[in-house]
Amino acid sequence: MTRLFEPHIHMYSRTTDDYEAMSKAGIEVIVQPSFWLGSPRTSVGTFEDYWEHMITFETSRAREYGIEHFVCISVNPKEAMERPLALDAMEAMKKYLDRERVVAVGELGYNLINDLEEEVFVKQMDIAAEKNMLMTVHLPHNNKPEGMRRIELILNSERGRRYNRHEILIDHNVEETIEKTLEFGMWAGLSVYPVSKLSPERAMNIIKKYGTERIMIHSAADWGPSDPLSVPLVAREMRKASFSTNEIERVTFYNAYEFFKQSSRFTWKP
Numbered sequence: 001m002t003r004l005f006e007p008h009i010h011m012y013s014r015t016t017d018d019y020e021a022m023s024k025a026g027i028e029v030i031v032q033p034s035f036w037l038g039s040p041r042t043s044v045g046t047f048e049d050y051w052e053h054m055i056t057f058e059t060s061r062a063r064e065y066g067i068e069h070f071v072c073i074s075v076n077p078k079e080a081m082e083r084p085l086a087l088d089a090m091e092a093m094k095k096y097l098d099r100e101r102v103v104a105v106g107e108l109g110y111n112l113i114n115d116l117e118e119e120v121f122v123k124q125m126d127i128a129a130e131k132n133m134l135m136t137v138h139l140p141h142n143n144k145p146e147g148m149r150r151i152e153l154i155l156n157s158e159r160g161r162r163y164n165r166h167e168i169l170i171d172h173n174v175e176e177t178i179e180k181t182l183e184f185g186m187w188a189g190l191s192v193y194p195v196s197k198l199s200p201e202r203a204m205n206i207i208k209k210y211g212t213e214r215i216m217i218h219s220a221a222d223w224g225p226s227d228p229l230s231v232p233l234v235a236r237e238m239r240k241a242s243f244s245t246n247e248i249e250r251v252t253f254y255n256a257y258e259f260f261k262q263s264s265r266f267t268w269k270p
């Protein structure tokens, strides 16, 4: 059976039936980044309750289905413009970063792509660097090449030298961004999602062109019409398209494992 790792899924928004289906499909381990809950936050307390819920409740909910669960903590790009709330939440966030199961700061990045978002983005990159933690970065839904260009400017700036590129995962890559992500030495996530993101065919074409090194598939499943079985779906489509087992498992398991095991708190071993 193909080994399966889901490195980006928002189980907070999913039912227990999804855990059931994911475990039967053979998904062994998942990483859940912090996301936008679907409505604006009104206080720091709602961030804290959410982070606590992911670290404790979701870890035990996953465990009941034999799935290992790890967490990335952040103030999400979509929450970055509300002041002073975003800055206060970032302060409150620091103590959650030291908890068991918290393997990265994320998702970080841009939504609308502006200076307020960037301030919260780089402040959290600095926190990650100080704590020697991994980062997961979200490319914006619209105008991804512009998001990539701004990430490039940050990495090439004076402060950018503080960030270890091998410890950064860039998620939601498309045909226009994958080359830069890999060229910078970062890891690349491909979101296979029924609408608005990549189809299995587009993901496979990217893999055909760029190879399997440092590329990983995820579902990014959330409140939207998404598919928590995107990783096994891509494994099946790759098998049909005659990729080797080794190539399939690089993108459905081992690359995600290699990335996250850089964190001392990623305690699980295959």
Ligand SMILES: [Zn+2]
Pocket (backbone or CB within 6 Å): 008, 010, 033, 035, 107, 220
């Ligand atoms: Zn996400």
